[in-house]
Ligand code: SF4
């Protein structure tokens with residue numbers, strides 16, 4: 001019997017319509033766990049570096065995590081994997097909600113799509129019965145609307161549906177996959193799904209998920225539940241409200257947006273408005289939000305409530321979470337929250353990434369104001385800020401006129417438009433739009449995270465280490481006094497000695513070596529979460545979370561029957577991470593690509609930054625180009641990867657980490 | 661007829677507080693698996709959260725009795741401007757639907773308030789205080805147990821046939 005995992009993948013060849021239920025190798029559990037880990041392994045084995053995003057050979061993998069479907073709270077992530085049309089690297093956007101566990105209950109760990117369907121279809125997985133169904137009648141329908149239509153058509157209100165909208169159908173590079181109150185939105189999964197002609201994947205499952213040592217598992221959960229209660233009742237002092245709790249950022253509950261609106265940059269990630277949050281704004285925003293939110297909603301088996309059910313004026317109901325209420329509004333320089341709730345519904349129906357898309361629209365507005373895009377490109381466009389954004393969004397998802405160029409994202413659009421447009425693509429890393437943040441002093445930790453992570457999206461890299469030093473020594477002492485999540489006590493000292501200003505402050509403290517250790521720790525946590533299917537909001541992405549390195553191995557062991565300790569777990573996720581990196585290296589990613597946006601900080605230190613990067617590479621066991629060395633790969637039983645990289649000339653004989 | 665004391669166990673459902681997480685379904689199915697906590701399957705849970713997200717409906721309903729035949733009429737509720745679909749509030753394991761039945765055998769499931777536990781586990785695991793548990797003592801007339809049991813058995817025979825039922829009973833007695 002297989003425990004925690006089902007031991008089966010569903011393989012669907014869209015060209016031939018062949019559907020197979022394939023038993024997976026039981027050894028993969030000990031090598032890569034599941035979720036992102038086993039996705040990466042599949043991608044390495046089956047997608048050669050020549051394959052581009054829209055080639056039939058590109059895989060589109062929908063995976064649940066190893067612990068999805070167990071009683072552990074907040075294990076509900078669906079991890080998508082594919083070669084991204086935007087970055088040309090392995091992307092893995094995730095979504096919460098209810099889809100992943102339903103797939104587990106249907107008896108599968110993953111659905112793996114290959115090739116393309118000749119016509120638009122949707123897939124219905126109902127336990128062992130899997131059908132490819134015609135979706136002609138759903139063409140052009142909204143991603144939210146489609147989910148309801150399919151449930152009605154199947155007469156199965158309990159089916160969970162992941163769908164694309166018009167943007168995905170039109171292969172917009174920022175197209176998302178929407179599901180309930182969640183979406184997998186970064187790096188164009190919706191575009192790959194649309195390219196394969198899949199409108200939606202519906203799933204219903206009524207099978208068992210097995211636990212190897214159930215009673216032991218529940219005993220660990222008792223402790224974790226206690227800590228969840230404790231954290232929910234004791235928000236952390238000394239940090240901003242938004243960072244004080246657990247769960248994803250509580251954007252639906254909090255109405256105080258002083259921090260986001262004044263510290264983040266408006267427009268095309270350009271301008272901070274340090275006096276935006278006036279009394280009048282505060283009052284009107286609070287009223288708008290309180291009226292709009294009908295109920296707080298959570299993901300599968302999670303006690304937090306990060307989503308909101310929204311009904312706003314004449315806008316029909318939809319669900320929202322996180323930062324999306326602000327991104328369009330800030331991109332468009334609109335001061336009324338009403339606009340945020342209006343355009344978000346439209347955007348969710350189209351199915352687009354609400355981080356990247358507003359920046360692309362703002363980028364177009366800037367180009368127009370600079371005379372690089374002309375009246376001809378904007379023919380028919382309203383002149384008010386709101387109308388202009390909606391008009392641009394409509395063009396982008398339909399790939400009409402200038403929208404066709406913008407649909408490839410800021411980086412590619414800038415190169416197509418030319419004529420100086422490249423300079424306006426100022427906020428991308430590896431061709432992907434980043435958070436709209438512009439700051440003063442170089443932050444060495446964030447430098448490394450922006451530059452190097454495979455996620456290419458900062459919010460899913462950072463987390464357990466506070467974003468800034470605490471001004472008072474007393475507060476620091478209080479913070480470290482109760483910090484059971486730490487993998488090593490030395491981090492306490494690093495934190496105690498860290499000052500906001502003067503001696504021992506950014507950019508030279510924490511030192512490059514310390515930064516490497518801290519970043520490595522945070523990445524490791526994210527990689528665990530992404531393999532087991534835990535919401536980062538309850539693990540890697542928040543301060544003092546209920547799940548951490550000291551309890552993950554216990555839960556995984558009790559669930560699977562493996563006997564895993566902390567070192568063993570770290571080794572597994574390091575294996576997957578290095579395989580992921582090698583996959584990207586094989587596609588041409590190198591040191592030259594590992595750069596945060598040039599204007600991310602005003603004060604930059606080019607030589608020191610190189611030293612930071614080299615120190616981190618050495619710490620990771622990578623060579624000067626950011627490629628894992630043979631020694632590192634051998635240590636992780638990835639000799640076959642070293643052979644491949646050497647054969648391709650990516651890893652050269654005798655290169656090692658000491659040469660950095 | 662003789663009066664006896666009876667413990668009435670109540671779970672109050674404050675449905676407006678429900679956030680639709682289905683933790684209650686998860687823990688219920690885990691607790692009722694054999695051995696305890698060996699499997700999870702929300703389709704085996706004795707609580708079900710009827711969900712129509714965009715209509716703002718999240719309604720936890722507990723499995724009640726098995727009924728041999730579906731009712732001839734249906735009820736529709738309008739509450740707070742929301743229309744609840746037919747059967748939403750019904751607790752029966754009924755031939756008209758697959759709710760509250762073992763997915764493989766079709767045998768009916770019924771909430772037993774997690775016998776043996778101090779509090780039903782759904783109550784303990786719902787961290788949103790939707791479910792609260794109370795016990796009270798009442799004096800009631802002693803029921804005629806045998807009559808009920810026979811009635812129940814007759815309806816099971818009518819539905820599954822005597823052979824299947826005897827088979828299940830034998831299997832059940834072996835488990836004990
Ligand atoms: S913490 Fe929030 S986003 Fe994460 S699983 Fe729970 S409800 Fe979903």
Ligand code: SF4
Pocket residue numbers: 677678679680681682683684685709720785786787788789790791
């Ligand atoms: S556990 Fe509570 S909040 Fe969650 S679905 Fe059940 S009743 Fe609702």
